[in-house]
Amino acid sequence: MSTPLSIEQMRISGQLPSPKGVALAIMELARRDDVNLNDIVKVVRNDPSLAGRMLRAANAANQGHRPVVAIPEALHRLGMVAVRQLATNFSLADQDHEGPCQAFDYAAYWSHSLLMAVAMRELGRQTGIVDPEELFACGLLARIGCLAVATLYPEIFADLLRQHDGKTRLTDLERAALNTDHNELTAIILADYGIPASLAAPIAHHENPEDSGFAENSRSDTLCHLFYQARRMADLGIAPQTERHVILTKLMLLAGKSGLDRDNLGEMFDHIVAQWREWAEILQVPASPLPSFAAMAETPPATAEPDDVAQQLRVLLVEDDPSTLLMLETYLADILGHAVHTARDGKEALTRALEVSPQIVVTDWLMPVMDGIEFVRTLRATEWGQTMYVIMLTSVETEDEIVQAFEAGVDDYVTKPVNSRALRARMHAAMHYVTLLDNWGRNRAQLKQFAAELAISNRKLEHYALTDQLTALNNRRAGMNFLAQAWGSASRSGLPLAVMMIDIDHFKDINDSHGHEAGDQVLREIAACIKRSSRKDDFVCRIGGEEFLVICQNAELKSTFQAAERLRHIMRDLEIEVATCRVKITISIGVAVREASLPDEASLIRAADNALYAAKQAGRDRTCLSNGGKLRCTSGHPID
Numbered sequence: 001m002s003t004p005l006s007i008e009q010m011r012i013s014g015q016l017p018s019p020k021g022v023a024l025a026i027m028e029l030a031r032r033d034d035v036n037l038n039d040i041v042k043v044v045r046n047d048p049s050l051a052g053r054m055l056r057a058a059n060a061a062n063q064g065h066r067p068v069v070a071i072p073e074a075l076h077r078l079g080m081v082a083v084r085q086l087a088t089n090f091s092l093a094d095q096d097h098e099g100p101c102q103a104f105d106y107a108a109y110w111s112h113s114l115l116m117a118v119a120m121r122e123l124g125r126q127t128g129i130v131d132p133e134e135l136f137a138c139g140l141l142a143r144i145g146c147l148a149v150a151t152l153y154p155e156i157f158a159d160l161l162r163q164h165d166g167k168t169r170l171t172d173l174e175r176a177a178l179n180t181d182h183n184e185l186t187a188i189i190l191a192d193y194g195i196p197a198s199l200a201a202p203i204a205h206h207e208n209p210e211d212s213g214f215a216e217n218s219r220s221d222t223l224c225h226l227f228y229q230a231r232r233m234a235d236l237g238i239a240p241q242t243e244r245h246v247i248l249t250k251l252m253l254l255a256g257k258s259g260l261d262r263d264n265l266g267e268m269f270d271h272i273v274a275q276w277r278e279w280a281e282i283l284q285v286p287a288s289p290l291p292s293f294a295a296m297a298e299t300p301p302a303t304a305e306p307d308d309v310a311q312q313l314r315v316l317l318v319e320d321d322p323s324t325l326l327m328l329e330t331y332l333a334d335i336l337g338h339a340v341h342t343a344r345d346g347k348e349a350l351t352r353a354l355e356v357s358p359q360i361v362v363t364d365w366l367m368p369v370m371d372g373i374e375f376v377r378t379l380r381a382t383e384w385g386q387t388m389y390v391i392m393l394t395s396v397e398t399e400d401e402i403v404q405a406f407e408a409g410v411d412d413y414v415t416k417p418v419n420s421r422a423l424r425a426r427m428h429a430a431m432h433y434v435t436l437l438d439n440w441g442r443n444r445a446q447l448k449q450f451a452a453e454l455a456i457s458n459r460k461l462e463h464y465a466l467t468d469q470l471t472a473l474n475n476r477r478a479g480m481n482f483l484a485q486a487w488g489s490a491s492r493s494g495l496p497l498a499v500m501m502i503d504i505d506h507f508k509d510i511n512d513s514h515g516h517e518a519g520d521q522v523l524r525e526i527a528a529c530i531k532r533s534s535r536k537d538d539f540v541c542r543i544g545g546e547e548f549l550v551i552c553q554n555a556e557l558k559s560t561f562q563a564a565e566r567l568r569h570i571m572r573d574l575e576i577e578v579a580t581c582r583v584k585i586t587i588s589i590g591v592a593v594r595e596a597s598l599p600d601e602a603s604l605i606r607a608a609d610n611a612l613y614a615a616k617q618a619g620r621d622r623t624c625l626s627n628g629g630k631l632r633c634t635s636g637h638p639i640d
Contacts, residue, residue: 145186266293346370471527479541
């Protein structure tokens, strides 16, 4: 067993996958406390290839805005962290297209890593959990440990790759041979490159997220599963046609858990593949042609076998007579073309059945140790043995014995001595049964997939029914449902409950002056600002037009007033870009709290609405309180 090298030993040996030249200079600069992006700009300009790639990355992050053409603007848009990580990755991709490990496909490694990087950036945009450009860089480095093992232990790793048959994890083989594995080396290298532990830990566990130990739905757990999903997308991108269907199925199940249906997933994957091809051309790594996701999903499962043996079945032949066994094995294997496994008695046959899971069983009746009838009864008593097609070989054909055989679970029988035409006819019936069973299994899987997609569609419909499509906030229906629950909870617990009714001042003037599209943009910006400014437990919804409602659980009148005033001042300072100009807006707010004089939640809404109306009457850009049936408007003075 080898002793794993420390990170210091790897550096000294010069074998650690490391950035070179300008990328190394950027890494060293980024570690200094006194450095700024202008210093990085000077270094990047010394490498035209790297500068071009940084422009490409910045424009990819632009999402349709004005193209970036200047290096300083590109680097400022990406940020110091992303620039450092991207420079590191580009440097590594340039130098490691081949290496000492003959069994390691370096080109496929970088193709897979690049596709995983693009997928992580897109998933990052979808979730907003981390800056997408950081996730792009992390995706490129997610399997850097494999490159390290191939570089440090080329001959040993080559042997391990040849041994790896999919039944045992590659990491288990690596740990047994090297006392380390590629995930451990990935974590070490990421730390050396300055990747924060909050990203490095999910990366190091992404191959088996269920074993990560992260708290369910925590940030690390979510990131770990996102890296796993990106890994599966990358697997699909470089998989041979015969393996695509299995990966597609797993991807659709993963997408279903995150609320994506097949169409959404397909659109995302096709977009990712298009970006992958563009980046592959820039980095000069292969990107194999790939059909659209929809085309792959509609293609039936491919088989690696040629058409003339597509009907080959697994047959278990149980016969104690050597000459009969040889004759039947030759006929079933050489003439009919099936994969034949043999046993000499019922007991041995049970063991073989467990090993090979035959689709058809051809068994003699009279055998030592365990005869055919007992063997069939035992087989049928198991769940895995109930779907096999059983043909009994018998030298007698009395009615009682035939009934006994069928009651034991036999599907058909052939009398001895075996006639080849009779056996062929029985095998044809067996093949028909197996085909029907396979079709049933596929139909059942399709029904399950349909049910899963239907459940996702129902969840999406429910989401749309409770979501305002313009602002992505909860809508009035969702707000009233939540308020009813909050009112009931406050009634039982005695905890306070407050609401803020918010209205945009002079909103009609914006629509009249700049158009309804500009008005929609203002509504989206205001909604986002209210959401950002609210407490974590506050419920924010748009109840119609330019009016918003914030439901504040466990909030007293004073604290709600202070929150309303803080929000009003934030809005006053906000400038929103619409069309060719920037507009400033103000809001008016009505605040009400649950009081003994209010009989239900509808009366609480009316009290807040009355307070909002009073704020408008007082000159707008005001907060008005409803307290004990009395209204009090303020432009910012504290209340007792």
